Amino acid sequence: MASNVIGRLARLSLSSVRTDRNVFRYSTTAVSETSLESSASEPVSVPPEDASVFGDVDSCTLLYQDALESWVETLKVKEIASKVGTTYLHPDVFGAFPRTDLLHWNCYWQKMYRRIDWGSAKCTFEMKGGGRKPWPQKGMGKARHGSIRSPLWHKGGKALGPRGPTSYYFMLPYTKRVHGLQAALSCKFAQNDLRIVDSLDSLPTDDPKFLEDLCEQRYWGPSVLFVHEDELAPRNLTMACDSVGHLNIMPVFGLNVYSMLKHETVVLSLKSCEMIQERIIYALRRSDAHLVDSKYKVRPIIERTEQPRPL
């Protein structure tokens, strides 16, 4: 872990000379060729001669938007120069507007829907005893009281206290969940925190040290999330990640906004990238999206401590 932190610090100082950024081409007019330029002083990742192009351009090209491009790496070697080709990405999935407010709502929902507030306090009538009038109404020179468990009394019941277990369950609307995933993938891709590898099977050993060195040499952060297409990840990767807390594996169907933002780098295999694209495009294009929410109409409980400031 310590070595990774040092690696992170070293990376911060090195960030100006990093050249292994993804190919950013959000439109034909705004081509940023700087990522491909190289000079003698900088460490350069040069794609090999036999670099291949994965995926289909036409399926990722829209009428007014070009397909995005990304490097495809491999886990066979530790070195940063491990590019095996490029792939095309759909601009609606990986190049959408970064709606950080939807990211906030998705994270809030993921935290809150499973929260149960177990806080509970007994009221006057649930307390033990207190049925007898402690002293007569008149003639004692003392204040009048009817029960020793009144909220005014020490060891009395609680007035307006928390009542029993409270559920904070609510369901975020379907479109907000879809657009949250879209925004998270787009933010990760724009900040070069989304890496695509040919396959997670290509890891040669089950040694955790190898994988940690690999992540450090490629400037993937201390925390990395590997997204596998299937629920059973390859044996080498599973064994390597098992003893390291900050390297995690997740199947495609478990991918969520909170986990993506919790980890610094998200590593997708080519197949899982395709599956994610297909699922999100389907969810964005379906015309019956408004019918999905009909089952879950639960309003969120929002506790605000202060009034939102004026715009």
Add this chain to the structure above:
Amino acid sequence: MVNLRIKSLEVLRHLPRVALNNLKDVPHSSWRKAKRILGSRREVNWPQKGQKQRQQYARLGFAGGSNRFYLEVPKEPYNEGHQLRRHYPPLSLGTLQLMIDTGRIDVSKPIDLGTICNTCLFNCEPKDRHFGVHLTAEGIDKFRAKLNIEVQYAKEPVIAAIERLGGVITTAFYNILCVEAKVDAEKFLKRGLPIPRRELPPEDAFEYYSDAKNRGYLADPKIIAEERLKLSQKYGYELPDISKDPDFAMLTYRKDPRQVFDGLRPGWLVNLRDKIVLRPTDPEYIKYYES
């Protein structure tokens, strides 16, 4: 012009990593939790003494004295009784063409209200007294499909546009229970009700649906054929001969005036779970649904 999407993604490259620690909602996007009322809600909100009870506003339309402003200002109640009238939400020919081009509607089969509602792109609410679809002429110039369509309301140019391309249009009436069944057939069949018998149009709509000029479903087919020819002469196009068309059977298909679903007769009961259709055997029952 700046493309905000591209620019924001470019800016994001030079900003700190988007992570759990720097997420924020846009201000005023959510509501505040309601203020907790201490004591009885009735006494707090509607007190029986004090300023809150005694302050009162004049009723709407009261302008002082004994005058009411709505007696002075002339009224033009165009929308009076709108909740009781029949509404036909519009669907333009351009939208219909788009649905066909994007593969949401199959023109090789007869099209009716159910087909249009199944695209989920047309909103028909029977509870708001929407009685079906009104096919409008918008986008008439780019319409180029040959189809057999049944709508609830259409005007002359729309009829001409469809017939010029060798298509067939019919205007048909559905009562509100049948509209409900057509709009969401699965939901209706899950209720376990027998398929209803389509009622005849009400008195004020009977003339429209029995007129051959409107291609009403109650009009005589022979007169409709004459009217098709007349309309083609009026608009100056050559009427394609449907009898020589390879899709003759599809183009001339029509539901019975009492029928709601294709291939199913009124009175039948559909069991979706066991995938069987139950037909009535009681003669009295059969007679009721066949009348």
